[in-house]
Amino acid sequence: MAEKKNEKERSVEERLKSLYQLQTLLSEIDRIKILRGELPNEVKDREDEIVRYQTRIQKFEDEIASLRELIATKTADIETRRQKIARYDEQINNVRNNREFAFLEKEKEFETLEIQLAEKNIRDANTKIEEKTAEIARNREELTDNEHILEQKKVELEEIVSETKEQEENLLKQAKALEPEIDAYTLAAFKRIRKNARNGLGIVTVQRDACGGCFNRIPPQRQLEIKMHKKVIVCEYCGRIMIDGSLAGIEEPEIPAAAPKKRASRAKKTV
Numbered sequence: 210m211a212e213k214k215n216e217k218e219r220s221v222e223e224r225l226k227s228l229y230q231l232q233t234l235l236s237e238i239d240r241i242k243i244l245r246g247e248l249p250n251e252v253k254d255r256e257d258e259i260v261r262y263q264t265r266i267q268k269f270e271d272e273i274a275s276l277r278e279l280i281a282t283k284t285a286d287i288e289t290r291r292q293k294i295a296r297y298d299e300q301i302n303n304v305r306n307n308r309e310f311a312f313l314e315k316e317k318e319f320e321t322l323e324i325q326l327a328e329k330n331i332r333d334a335n336t337k338i339e340e341k342t343a344e345i346a347r348n349r350e351e352l353t354d355n356e357h358i359l360e361q362k363k364v365e366l367e368e369i370v371s372e373t374k375e376q377e378e379n380l381l382k383q384a385k386a387l388e389p390e391i392d393a394y395t396l397a398a399f400k401r402i403r404k405n406a407r408n409g410l411g412i413v414t415v416q417r418d419a420c421g422g423c424f425n426r427i428p429p430q431r432q433l434e435i436k437m438h439k440k441v442i443v444c445e446y447c448g449r450i451m452i453d454g455s456l457a458g459i460e461e462p463e464i465p466a467a468a469p470k471k472r473a474s475r476a477k478k479t480v
Contacts, residue, residue, distance in 0.1 A: 222438035227390040255359040262352040283327040412450040423447035
């Protein structure tokens with residue numbers, strides 16, 4: 210209850226001033242993150258790439274294992290069919306008529322064709338194993354390169370993070386300490402605007418009669434309302450909260466008024 214009361218006791222001017230200070234701190238944090246560059250994204254992309262190579266290699270290894278199982282099955286099948294052919298040869302020597310001979314010859318022919326098909330399957334499987342083994346070698350080489358690059362990127366990122374970590378933590382603490390000085394509704398709106406804004410600005414000053422965020426011209430009446438600090442006013446174009454420069458501690462240089470032009474005196478007509 211005391212916190213809510215304090216929120217109400219704070220004037221709009223005080224809350225806007227705290228909000229602008231918060232924006233300044235958050236902008237500095239954004240600057241630090243930009244300083245780190247794309248390294249975090251590069252590290253994440255490289256990690257994803259490594260997972261893809263590992264998955265691909267595992268897939269090829271599984272396929273090779275299946276092909277080897279197929280070869281073993283077909284090899285055993287060939288041996289079984291050769292044994293059948295040997296038995297048919299023995300039976301042919303003891304046939305009693307042409308009908309039995311023709312039947313046994315057809316069975317031998319069938320088993321021979323099955324053996325040929327099995328041998329073809331084995332040759333195809335061996336070819337595929339060679340191809341997939343070569344793919345594994347290529348992917349392992351790419352995987353090694355990516356792992357090496359990832360280590361370098363991680364070292365670079367750790368160096369940059371260690372240089373800016375303490376500064377960022379201090380700024381975050383200061384930002385967190387400012388939040389209670391702003392009412393919850395305005396703070397939530399500010400965070401939402403900041404999230405959607407490309408440059409991370411949720412509150413801006415009026416600069417040369419224009420919004421400091423989208424640079425659209427602000428009507429004089431609206432500017433007057435902003436300078437009065439009586440309520441929170443947002444830009445009707447970009448939705449950012451606006452304050453005048455004096456409240457943010459920014460004084461705009463005065464533009465000297467143009468000297469009035471002298472009217473040229475009309476020459477008196479002579480009679």
